[in-house]
Amino acid sequence: MRQFLWGQGLAWGCCLALIAPLDAYALSGQVFRDGNGNGVRDSGERGVPGITVRAFVNGTPETLAGTVTSGADGSYTLSGVSGPVRVEFEIPAAGCNADSAVDFSAPNAQHYGSSVQFVDGADTGIDFGVLNAAEYVVSPNPTMFTSFMYGGSAKAGTVSGNAPALYSYAYKNSGRAASLGSVPTYPGEVVSPGNAPDPVVVLKQQQVGTTWGGAYSKQAKRLFVSAFLRRHAGMGPDGSGAVYMLDPDAPPSGTPSFFNLDALGFATRGSGTYTATHPGFSAVIGSNSNRGLGDAPNTLTHDAAAFGQVGKVSLGDMDLSDDGRYLFVTNLYDRKLYRIDLQNPTAPVVPGAAQVKAYSNAPWLGLSCASGVARPFGLKYYRSKIYTGVVCTGESGTASANNTRAYVYAVDPESDGSGASIAVEFPLNYDKQNVDALGTPKGWFNWTDNFGSLAMKNAGGAAANPQPILSDIEFDSDGSMILAFADRAGFQLGYNNYAPSSSDTNQYSGLVGGDILRVYKNPGTCSYQLESNGQAGNLTSSSRTYAQDMADYGAFLHAGPGTPNGAGSAFTSYTDSGNKRREFYFGDYAELNGDRYPRETHGEGIFGSLALWPSSGEVIATGMDPVADYPGSGGTYKLSNTTGARNSGYNLYDDTDAATYMLRDQWGYASEVSTMAKSAGLGDIEITGDIPDIEIGNRIWLDTDKDGIQDGDETGLDGVEVHLICGADTATTTTANGGQYYFTNAAGGNATFMGSGESCVVQVDNTQPAVGNRKLSPQNADGVTDNNPVTDLRDSDAADNAGKAEIAFTVGNAGENNHTLDIGYERLTDISLVKTVDKASAKRAENVVYTLVATNNGPDAATGVQVTDALPAGVTYVSDDSGGDYNVASGVWDVGALPNGGSRTLNITAKLD
Structure with a gap:
């Protein structure tokens, strides 16, 4: 703002300016x-x-x-x-x-x-x-949902049918659920009762059977769960292609049927007569009775054909579009991604065949895998793309991790799948920790449909053969992917149960060996980079180093992917020498036993599902033995997204449940056949949002x-x-x-x-x-x-x-x-300037005094006010009373700030020439 005022009498001129100081x-x-x-x-x-x-x-x-x-x-x-x-x-x-x-x-x-x-x-x-x-997510303690897999027929009115199938619980729950009692976990040991809140049973097995996929609609306040085939546990009444929908705040007493892909013409299994095939694969799923599943939780079963069917029939993961309009699901039988139009996000409508879209030209359907098949499972809708996790299984080749490979495809939901791009791919032959501290299998193995080819079946009945399923995907707030790998063997095996062969009546207990990997998104290149040696972009794992572990334990406990030997399809192995590659999420171990920390018993305890609450700074994952001193249990781990460490764990089930049918395992621990113990006993995790x-x-x-x-x-x-x-x-x-x-x-x-x-x-x-x-x-x-x-x-x-x-x-x-x-x-700053002279006339060499009064008549305060005074010709400057704010050379009077109604006066003495 600039104002000009001109004086009269002895030829006077000035101007005003509002100028701010610079720092x-x-x-x-x-x-x-x-x-x-x-x-x-x-x-x-x-x-x-x-x-x-x-x-x-x-x-x-x-x-x-x-x-x-x-x-x-x-x-x-x-x-x-x-x-x-x-x-x-x-x-x-x-x-x-x-x-x-x-x-x-x-x-x-x-x-x-x-x-x-x-x-x-x-x-x-x-x-x-x-x-x-x-x-x-606005809640300070949001609600979680997790499906529970329980042994038996899931028949209505039986112990198996009345068992939980879906739990809800608060995110911040940690420790051991109070209802799990105080049965000793080790002979002679006294254990305090659980002190964590109990989960709430939302659905029972007789309503939905075994499920994996889950999706929560914020728009409709509804939860979707999908059928999943798991050995030793019964499927629900709507079969292998079922998607169920329920209001979790008012759970139904009957089956919450929504739709069935098979009924709509999209097969999730083969047709024909069920045969208890083993080894090998049969696409025909038998009824729970055909499979020999009993009504009592301690019924031992061979469930032969299911051993080869896991991951190849029924449904995998599910997710919803951000607007709640579209539900996405993987069909494990035809290996296709499907989109189901719910038509009304706030009140989903039962779809017909016309509302089902198959991505029939997705690139993984034609992917050439080394001695195997490209099988999809995990899904995540993120920023208008549906990310799909795929693994080359190596199932028709020799037992070598070099034949297994992971991919994440970004699919445009509006396409037919043909334009899907590979967001990240990498081989699964990285250093991966042992399933058990006793020298059990290390690394990933090819998929197998033959119980006899498992990498471990020991005299004590423990069995393991980690087979990768890219089962779940989450995105951290920095755009990085978090990938969960389920162990297929975790669903092929149970706890203290028979082998698939009717001639083998030994009892076997599965030891799961899943994993979690972090894939950094480079903000400069927009590309994804798999973690390497415990480093994920600008984050470094806080796990112990190779030297620390070797000095203390004589073994390296936190192995993970090392330095890649190339990019894209040229990435085939890791170049680091020796067993020195650290993993980022080192907190994914199981059975933390007091004085042995951090030397875990089971190095890779992940079941394969994830959920992420952005405000928490951590990812939550399902796994075995999440709480110290309770072996044979299942629940959730909370892992830091900045350090990879375990923050806490929560037991949803364990083998010390005094309220249910009890047995003793080979070590004398309390146990129950009905839970899956250290084999995979939980499905997907969903978190409510707003x-x-x-x-x-x-x-x-x-x-x-x-x-x-x-x-x-x-x-x-x-x-x-x-x-x-x-x-x-x-x-x-x-x-x-x-x-x-x-x-x-x-x-x-x-x-x-x-x-x-x-x-x-x-x-x-x-x-x-x-x-x-x-x-x-x-x-x-x-x-x-x-x-x-x-x-x-x-x-x-x-x-x-x-x-x-x-x-x-x-x-x-x-x-x-x-x-x-x-x-x-x-801004209104009505600044006036009045100038007077103390004499109407003066003689040569006589002094005169000019008086200047600057006034702010408001309504706003003025800052940086300056008056420029040009003394008239015929006078010479003598002095002023500004205290240095008047510059005689330039004629500028630095008035400064004037509040509303404020004024300031300057007297300049000059001599007439």
């Missing part, structure tokens, strides 16, 4: 993934790389002082920037780890400042929260230079009453904390009526005292007119309508917060 400083902060939308970075919330941060300094026009992109951990620093600045955070379109189509400013922007912030001086902690609706609320608003400010753009030194107007009008609904709030205002439709919020797609108006009465009849700034000064939360960041969006400032906008979808609806008012 150099460094600006820094963190961009973080706000998983619970509270506007605060919680300890487990990860940084977001790839966000553009810009700082603008004042000027006409303003100047871009610096641009930087947030790093791998979400941090950024802008150095050498001067003065008060406006800082903008831009979420890129289709970026590596953020996409403006699905990522938005987090709610509760009053805590972190929104996507446009104003900073003065050297500042750190200038953070920005990013929200993805698909990852939003549909994000919508928050709109941002800032009303004083536009000092009247250009319609928010500058770094322009202050907000507090105390302004703001109205939101959506049809007949209205809400009111008042600006605070630098002119900020927000409306939210959150429960208990100030605008619960605001709905997605609704046309609304933000309105401010310009006559209210807090506005003071100021004039509106120019609308859309930066040329952007759409009020888009990504692009329309910095200008005033309001138009005048009969004395009211109004912004018309359309409410976005859930989570699409719009923090860019800004209103500028031109």
Whole structure:
């Protein structure tokens, strides 16, 4: 702003200018993934790389002082920037780890400042929260669901049929469930009862039988579970192609039937007469009775054909699209990915064949595997792609891990599968820890349908042969993949049960050997890189080193993938010499026994399912023996996503359940045949989530230079009453904390009526005292007119309508917060200047005194006021009383700040020439 005033009498001229001082400083902060939308970075919330941060300094026009992109951990620093600045955070379109189509400013922007912030001086902690609706979990202790696999026929009215099939429990549960009692785990040992909350039985075996896949719909508040064939345990009443749907808050008493792929014409098994085939594979699944499954939990069964059928018939993993419209499932029989249109996300409709889409041209269907077959299983819908986990099984070759290979394909849901790309591929011949500390199988093995070819069957009845299934996929907040590998043998074997051959009546107990791997997403190249030697991008495992383990135990306990010998299809092995390759998630061991920590009994205890709560900073996985001193148990591990360590464990079942049928195993431990003990006894894990609320608003400010753009030194107007009008609904709030205002439709919020797609108006009465009849700034000064939360960041969006400032906008979808609806008012600083001379006339060589009085008549405070005085010809400067604020050479009087109603006086003495 600049004003010019001209004096009279002794020829006088001056001008006024408002000028802000400039200070150099460094600006820094963190961009973080706000998983619970509270506007605060919680300890487990990860940084977001790839966000553009810009700082603008004042000027006409303003100047871009610096641009930087947030790093791998979400941090950024802008150095050498001067003065008060406006800082903008831009979420890129289709970026590596953020996409403006699905990522938005987090709610509760009053805590972190929104996507446009104003900073003065050297500042750190200038953070920005990013929200993805698909990852939003607001509960501080969300509910989990896990399927439970129980031995027997699953027949209604029997012990087996009344056993649990689906549990729910709180995420933070840890320890041993109280109902599991206090039966000693070792002979003569006294064990305290469990002290953790019990899981809740949601469904029984007679309702659904064995299931693996799970998907929770936030839109419908419904849970989907899918059939899965597991040896020694009965399938549900709707068969191998069944997908069940239920309200977990009001579980049904009968079978929660939804649809069946077989009934719709998409076979999940072969047809014909059941034959108890072994060794080899038969596609015909027998009834639970055909399979010889008993009603009592201690019934020993051969269940012969199921040994070769595991992973080759029925259904695998499931997942939902973010909008809740489409359900995806893998058909293990035809090896295809399917999409089922639920038609109404909030009230799913039973589909017909027309609502089922098969991805018949997916590339893995024609993939040439070394001595094996490409078999899909795990799924994850992530950022508009459906990621599918596939393993080359090596099942028709010799026993060599060189024939097994893992792939993750990114499939466009709108395609027929033909354009699917390989996100990552790698061989499974990496160093992998022993299944048991007693020298049992190490590494992965080819798939086998022959019990006789298992790598281990010892005299004590322990059996193992780790066969890889890429069973589950999660994405961490930094875009990295977390891959779970189930051990197929974990589903082929049971606990203290028969071999598939009717001539073998020895009892065998399976030891599972699954694994978890981390695949880093490079934010610079957008490529995925498998962990190597315990390193995953910028993260390093906190596992003990090779040297530490060898010194203490004489064995290396945390082996994992090493350095790849190539990329893509050329990646065939790991080049590191010796057994020195560390794994990232080293906390995936089992049976942590007090004084033996960290020397675990079982190095790879993973069952194969994952869930991720973004705010926790950890991944939760199913596995055996998750709690110390309770062998033969199953439950969940919580593993740190930054160190790979075990944070806690929770037992859902174990072999010391005093409330059920008891036996004694070969070591004298208490046990029960009905659970699967150290073989895989749990299916997928699902975590409940929430549909994000919508928050709109941002800032009303004083536009000092009247250009319609928010500058770094322009202050907000507090105390302004703001109205939101959506049809007949209205809400009111008042600006605070630098002119900020927000409306939210959150429960208990100030605008619960605001709905997605609704046309609304933000309105401010310009006559209210807090506005003071100021004039509106120019609308859309930066040329952007759409009020888009990504692009329309910095200008005033309001138009005048009969004395009211109004912004018309359309409410976005859930989570699409719009923090860019800004209103500028031109700053009113009515500064007057009065100059007088102490004499009307004077003689040559006589002194005269000029008096200048600068007054701010408001209503706003003025800063950086300067008066430029050009003394008239014929006089010579003598002195002044400014205290050094008057520059005689330039004639500038530095008045400085003037509050509303404030004034300052300058007396200049001059001699007449």
